[in-house]
Amino acid sequence: MRRKPNASESNPKCVHLIILLLGLLSCGAVYMSMSRFNNHGNINVDKIGTLSNLGGENVQENEGRCRGVERLELWGKAVKWGSEFKVNSPQECCKACQDMCNNGPCLCDTWVFCSNRSSCGDRFGECWLKKQDDTMVPERQEAGEVSMWTSGLVVGKGEGIIGLETEYGTLHITLFPTCSPHSFLHILELLRLRHCAGCHIFRAESRGQSWDSQGNHIKDSSYGPPYALIQGTLEVQGLEFQNIPNEFQPSIKRGSVAWVGSGPEFFISLANHDEWKGTYTVFGTVRPEDMAIADRIAELPTKPDVWEGIHVSVLKRPVPLKFHRIN
Ligand SMILES: *[C@@H]1O[C@H](CO)[C@@H](O)[C@H](O)[C@H]1NC(C)=O
Numbered sequence: 001m002r003r004k005p006n007a008s009e010s011n012p013k014c015v016h017l018i019i020l021l022l023g024l025l026s027c028g029a030v031y032m033s034m035s036r037f038n039n040h041g042n043i044n045v046d047k048i049g050t051l052s053n054l055g056g057e058n059v060q061e062n063e064g065r066c067r068g069v070e071r072l073e074l075w076g077k078a079v080k081w082g083s084e085f086k087v088n089s090p091q092e093c094c095k096a097c098q099d100m101c102n103n104g105p106c107l108c109d110t111w112v113f114c115s116n117r118s119s120c121g122d123r124f125g126e127c128w129l130k131k132q133d134d135t136m137v138p139e140r141q142e143a144g145e146v147s148m149w150t151s152g153l154v155v156g157k158g159e160g161i162i163g164l165e166t167e168y169g170t171l172h173i174t175l176f177p178t179c180s181p182h183s184f185l186h187i188l189e190l191l192r193l194r195h196c197a198g199c200h201i202f203r204a205e206s207r208g209q210s211w212d213s214q215g216n217h218i219k220d221s222s223y224g225p226p227y228a229l230i231q232g233t234l235e236v237q238g239l240e241f242q243n244i245p246n247e248f249q250p251s252i253k254r255g256s257v258a259w260v261g262s263g264p265e266f267f268i269s270l271a272n273h274d275e276w277k278g279t280y281t282v283f284g285t286v287r288p289e290d291m292a293i294a295d296r297i298a299e300l301p302t303k304p305d306v307w308e309g310i311h312v313s314v315l316k317r318p319v320p321l322k323f324h325r326i327n
Helices: 026-038 057-062 090-098 117-123 181-193 288-298
Strands: 077-080 110-114 127-131 149-153 161-166 169-175 200-205 229-233 256-259 265-269 282-286 302-307 310-320 322-325
Touching (some): 090 110, 090 127, 090 149, 169 181, 169 288, 181 322, 200 288, 200 302, 229 288, 282 288
Antiparallel strands (some): 077 127, 110 127, 110 149, 161 169, 161 322, 169 282, 200 229, 200 310, 229 265, 256 265, 256 282, 302 310
16 A cells, blocks of 8 residues: 555554453454455355454554553543552553453443553553543543553444544444554544545555455456555644554455554455455444445546556545434
């Protein structure tokens, strides 16, 4: 994936190494159930949910981590007091919060773990489980100094969905707060602003002859161009963009919403790009029935361009974007 030339090329790419800790936790499960949903009714059920369907071992290594944001303290009403509940890792704290979700609404949507051994002292390992008044507007403790806490968010089934509004219709996107928390907080910030001045789609490429309407690659065809994606930016005018570290990087599926590098450019994939597994931070997935809107945008008039040797199709008229809340 190429960035649009001249877009924040001067920012050094900040590649954070995520420390791999526990085995598969919830992201894998969420993503698998999303792929199942994506493919609902159209497919070879045998393959769904298997790791090979998600791209194999590399993906297993890369996904499924319950992640938090370091040096962030989220506020909210405590449902379990950390002074009486200690665990060994942020992942365990996250898991404890998730365990309060079952199938209904989550009784816990926020976990806060005392993670800095030297500043936490005796409190190291405290795991506070909290519930926000509104999960989509989490309260944060403005840390004047460096916070000793690591925090994360958890949403239940049917929650964490936002609307990405275009003139061709609204794409409902399910976000992945547990796997891609920095991305999630960034999108919440855009929601809070209500406008997204400058956010737009500028590149549009169809599935061509290489991928079918379900996003499956057609045997022996090329992997593009066209590359079966729409690409744009979520950089808001007048707001400094904080680079997003590497988060959840599974295989790219039809409907995957992912950053190009550390953002603010992003793309929505129109096809299953297994050839891109482990490359892009995926922060959401488009509701399957809304993918027709993305396909439609991919058919708009374009002009050819070349970015760093890659042939791309740039929209003659960019499509402005805006976010709004769904739930
Ligand atoms: C932990 O806290 C100390 C100060 O007590 C600070 O110097 C250090 O950078 C912190 N570590 C992290 C990873 O935040």
